[in-house]
Amino acid sequence: MTESLRKGSAIREPLRIFIAAENQAECDRIAQRLTRALDMKIAGSATSAAELEAAMRCDAKLDVLITDVMLGADDMAPVLTRIKHLRDDLDILIYTAFSQDPFVIRAILAGATGYILKGDQEDLVTSVRLLKGGGSPVSPTVARSVLRAIHSRTFAPQPPQPQKHETPENLLLSQRETEILTLLAKGISFSEIADILSISHHTVTAHIKKIYRKLQVHSRGEAVYEASCMGLLSDRIGS
Structure with a gap:
């Protein structure tokens, strides 16, 4: 039993x-x-x-x-x-x-x-x-x-996309800033980014400060999120 x-x-x-x-x-x-x-x-x-x-x-x-x-x-x-x-x-x-x-x-x-x-x-x-x-x-x-x-992505009315010449200059990311932001989104550290792009750690830090200022954010996570919403992230890293 x-x-x-x-x-x-x-x-x-x-x-x-x-x-x-x-x-x-x-x-x-x-x-x-x-x-x-x-x-x-x-x-x-x-x-x-x-x-x-x-x-x-x-x-x-x-x-x-x-x-x-x-x-x-x-x-x-x-x-x-x-x-x-x-x-x-x-x-x-x-x-x-x-x-x-x-x-x-x-x-x-x-x-x-x-x-x-x-x-x-x-x-x-x-x-x-x-x-x-x-x-x-x-x-x-x-x-x-x-x-x-x-709601913000699905139901909110989407404003017309401005032409490049209409975009405020302070919101434009340079090619290098876009490359760095793309690497940040992959979870790569500042020092590793410097090695990948063959630039100094101080240069990477300076670029990241500019990215934060342009996107009006204060952290890696916020920067990647905002850039994703704005379609600013690059799919590849340039030479």
């Missing part, structure tokens, strides 16, 4: 979860909340983009990645894109304090299937279970960001 019950009941392995947060104390807090659930197991943690990417290249089986959208100074959107290429079946849950539209949209485009804000009412354990059940846990503020993006 006991043997038949064992055969008839499916034994489900706990969900293997990897955590990426700004410091180890935050990783531990998240882990403590999750390990109260018997159906979840912490498979590892990281506090930097480099650590996270290295862990994702290992063969260990993972079900869910919980990560912030920023780890230190690193914008995680390009990193998440690369991780999804490595692990297409991995569910990514963003757990962050960043609710601004550019962060939300870039994370979702990079492959995140859930986005909840720290301090909101959403329970982390419930969100992970919803994610693995095929749902997409999203905080109300985040849902509004997504709707704004959809």
